Amino acid sequence: MATTTLSLLLFVSFVSAREFTDAETSNFPKLFHLDDYERCLAKEDGVYCLGTFDLTPAKLPHATYDLMKAYTDESYRHFNRTKIYRGFCLSDRCSPAALARFQTTLDLGKDPEELFERCTDFYMQNENFHASLQSLDYCRTHADIIEASERPPTSAEVIFKNVVYALVIANIVGTIYDNYAGDNPNKSKLLSAFSIPANWRRLTFIREGGDPRQAALVPMEGLRVMALGFTTYAHANVIHYMFHIKNPEYLERLTQRVDGVYLSDGTSLIQAFVMMTCFLTGYNLLIYSQKQELGLHMLPLCIIKRLIRITPVHLLIVGFGATWWLNTRDGPLVSTTIGLESEACATKFWSHVFLVNNIVDSDKYCVVPTWFLPVNMHMYILACTLTLLLWRRRCFAVRLYLVLFFASCLLNGFVAYMKDYKSMIYLSTPEQIRRIFRDTPSFTEFYLSSWGALPACFLGLILAHIQFALDERKIKLSDYKWFVYLHYTTFPVTFVWALTGVYARSHSSDVFNALYMGFDRPMFCILMCIGLLGAFHIDGPIRKFYSWRGWRTMARMSLTVMMLHWCVDMTIANRSVVYGTSAIDMLVDWCATNLITYVLAVPITVLVEIPMQRFIEALIF
Ligand SMILES: *[C@@H]1O[C@H](CO)[C@@H](O)[C@H](O)[C@H]1NC(C)=O
Numbered sequence: 001m002a003t004t005t006l007s008l009l010l011f012v013s014f015v016s017a018r019e020f021t022d023a024e025t026s027n028f029p030k031l032f033h034l035d036d037y038e039r040c041l042a043k044e045d046g047v048y049c050l051g052t053f054d055l056t057p058a059k060l061p062h063a064t065y066d067l068m069k070a071y072t073d074e075s076y077r078h079f080n081r082t083k084i085y086r087g088f089c090l091s092d093r094c095s096p097a098a099l100a101r102f103q104t105t106l107d108l109g110k111d112p113e114e115l116f117e118r119c120t121d122f123y124m125q126n127e128n129f130h131a132s133l134q135s136l137d138y139c140r141t142h143a144d145i146i147e148a149s150e151r152p153p154t155s156a157e158v159i160f161k162n163v164v165y166a167l168v169i170a171n172i173v174g175t176i177y178d179n180y181a182g183d184n185p186n187k188s189k190l191l192s193a194f195s196i197p198a199n200w201r202r203l204t205f206i207r208e209g210g211d212p213r214q215a216a217l218v219p220m221e222g223l224r225v226m227a228l229g230f231t232t233y234a235h236a237n238v239i240h241y242m243f244h245i246k247n248p249e250y251l252e253r254l255t256q257r258v259d260g261v262y263l264s265d266g267t268s269l270i271q272a273f274v275m276m277t278c279f280l281t282g283y284n285l286l287i288y289s290q291k292q293e294l295g296l297h298m299l300p301l302c303i304i305k306r307l308i309r310i311t312p313v314h315l316l317i318v319g320f321g322a323t324w325w326l327n328t329r330d331g332p333l334v335s336t337t338i339g340l341e342s343e344a345c346a347t348k349f350w351s352h353v354f355l356v357n358n359i360v361d362s363d364k365y366c367v368v369p370t371w372f373l374p375v376n377m378h379m380y381i382l383a384c385t386l387t388l389l390l391w392r393r394r395c396f397a398v399r400l401y402l403v404l405f406f407a408s409c410l411l412n413g414f415v416a417y418m419k420d421y422k423s424m425i426y427l428s429t430p431e432q433i434r435r436i437f438r439d440t441p442s443f444t445e446f447y448l449s450s451w452g453a454l455p456a457c458f459l460g461l462i463l464a465h466i467q468f469a470l471d472e473r474k475i476k477l478s479d480y481k482w483f484v485y486l487h488y489t490t491f492p493v494t495f496v497w498a499l500t501g502v503y504a505r506s507h508s509s510d511v512f513n514a515l516y517m518g519f520d521r522p523m524f525c526i527l528m529c530i531g532l533l534g535a536f537h538i539d540g541p542i543r544k545f546y547s548w549r550g551w552r553t554m555a556r557m558s559l560t561v562m563m564l565h566w567c568v569d570m571t572i573a574n575r576s577v578v579y580g581t582s583a584i585d586m587l588v589d590w591c592a593t594n595l596i597t598y599v600l601a602v603p604i605t606v607l608v609e610i611p612m613q614r615f616i617e618a619l620i621f
Pocket residue numbers: 054072073075080081082083134
C-alpha cells in the first residue's frame with residue numbers, strides 16, 4: 001500500500017515536471033502580437049484596439065489546446081497560454097478590402113469592440129481556435145489621437161510645469177546672487193541655498209580624515225550603491241515581463257533559474273536598506289548623546305529634518321509620474337503600463353505627501369519603488385523614538401531590541417500563517433510578475449508593509465549599539481581571528497542563503513512557510529550586519545573596494561536613483577513592437593537605465609534635493 005502511494009506520488013511529481021519541448025510550444029498561438037501602431041493611426045480611417053482574449057478550441061479533439069492547457073496548469077512557471085494579448089490595427093486587418101482576400105466578410109457591427117472580437121476570432125479560426133474578448137484595454141481612432149494632441153494641459157501639468165520653472169529660476173537667481181555676495185557673512189541664506197556651484201561641491205566633495213567614527217562607516221556607501229545596482233537590475237528583469245515579448249519562454253525559464261531565484265529575493269535587499277537607515281539613525285544619535293542630553297522632545301526635529309531631505313525629490317518624481325511621464329513615449333502599451341501608474345500618481349498624490357502610500361490603496365502603484373520611502377520613514381521614526389528614550393540604558397536597550405527582534409519575526413510569521421501569505425519565491429510566477437503582484441495580498445499587504453520591516457529596524461539598532469560599544473572600548477574586531485573568518489564567510493553564505501528559497505518553494509507545509517516568511521528576510525539582514533561590521537573594522541579587500549571615492553558621490557544620489565530608475569526603465573522598455581528578450585537584452589536595458597538615471601540624478605540632486613533641503617532649513621531654523 002505504502003509503496004503504491006509512494007510510486008503514485010513519484011509518478012505525479014514526475015508528470016507535473018514534464019518538460020515541454022520548443023517544438024511543442026512553437027505550435028501554440030503567439031502569446032503577444034502588436035500591429036504597427038503609429039502607421040495604423042496615422043491613416044485617417046485608422047482604428048487600433050488592444051485587448052486580451054480567451055481561447056477555446058473551435059473543434060474537438062484539439063491536441064494543441066490540450067497541450068496548452070497542461071502547460072498553463074503549471075502556472076508556477078508558465079504564462080497562461082489559453083489567453084492571448086493582441087493589438088490589432090482593425091482598419092487594415094479587418095477592413096472589407098483585406099478580408100476580400102480570404103473571400104470572406106465580417107458582420108462589422110457599429111462598435112469597434114465588437115469588430116475587434118470578430119476580427120481576432122476570424123484570424124484564430126485558422127488555427128482552429130475560438131477567441132472571445134476577455135478584457136479590452138482600448139480602441140483608438142485617428143480622431144482620438146488628433147484630439148489627444150490638441151488637448152489643453154491638465155491643471156496638474158500646469159502646476160508641475162510651473163514648479164519646474166520656479167526651480168530653474170530659483171537656481172539661476174541663487175547662483176548669480178551667491179556669485180555677487182561672495183563671502184559676505186550677511187548674505188541671505190535663503191537665496192544662496194540655490195547656488196549651483198556650492199551645491200555641486202556638496203555633491204562631489206569628499207572629506208578625508210574627519211571624525212574617525214564616521215570614517216569607519218565609509219564602506220557602507222559602496223555597499224548601498226551596489227545594492228541599489230542590484231535592485232535596478234532586478235527591476236530591469238521585472239519590467240520585461242510587463243511588456244509584449246516575442247519569446248515569453250525565456251521569461252518562464254528565468255523564474256526557475258538560479259539567477260531568477262536571486263532576483264526574486266530582491267525584497268530582502270530592501271530590508272537591508274531599512275536596516276542601514278536604522279543603524280545610522282541610532283549610531284549618530286548615540287554619538288550625539290556624548291555631547292548633549294537626548295530627550296523625546298527632539299523627535300519632531302528629527303522627523304522634520306528627514307522629511308525635508310526626502311519630500312522635495314519624492315514629490316517631484318511623483319509629480320513627474322502624474323504628468324510628463326506619460327509623454328515620454330508613444331506606443332500601443334504606454335497607456336496600459338505607464339498610464340496605469342501615472343493615474344495612481346494623480347489619485348494617490350496626497351498619500352505620498354504624508355508618506356502612507358504603502359498603506360493607502362497599496363495595490364495601486366505610482367512609481368513602484370516609492371513604497372520603500374514610507375517603510376523607511378516609519379522605521380526611522382521608531383528607531384529615533386527608541387534611541388531617544390533608551391540612550392542612557394544601552395545594555396538594557398540591546399536586550400530589549402533582541403527580544404523585540406525575535407518577537408517581530410515571530411509576529412511576521414504568525415501573521416503570514418493566519419492570512420496565508422506566501423513567500424516571494426513562491427509568488428514569482430510569470431503571470432504574477434507580469435502584474436507586479438498587484439492582485440497578490442502577500443505582496444501588497446505583507447512585503448510592502450511597514451511592520452514587515454520591524455525586524456530589520458531592531459537589527460539596525462542592535463548593530464548601532466554594538467558598533468558604538470566597540471568604539472567606546474577601542475576594540476578592533478580585526479584582532480579577533482574568528483570574526484575575520486566569520487566576516488569572510490558571510491559573503492558566500494549570503495548567496496547560499498538566498499538559494500534556500502528553492503527548498504522553501506518545494507515545501508508547502510503551512511508552518512514551514514510561516515517560519516520561512518518570518519525569518520528569511522531577517523536572516524539576510526543578520527548576514528548583512530556581520531558583513532557591515534566586518535567592513536567597518538577589517539582593513540581588507542572588501543573594505544577597500546567599498547570605500548572607493550566614486551561610490552560616495554553616487555551614494556549621495558541614491559534617493560533620486562532609487563525612484564527615478566523605475567521611470568527611466570519603464571520608458572526604455574516601452575517599445576511599440578513585440579520584442580525578443582534575453583540576458584543580454586536585459587543587461588543592455590539595465591546599463592542604459594543606470595547611465596540615464598545617474599546622468600539625470602545629478603541635476604535633480606544639485607538643483608532640487610540639496611538646495612531645497614538648505615532652503616527649508618534656512619526658512620524654519
Ligand atoms: C488561464 O486563463 C483563463 C482565462 O482567463 C482562466 O479561465 C484560467 O483559469 C487561467 N488558468 C490558470 C491556470 O490560471
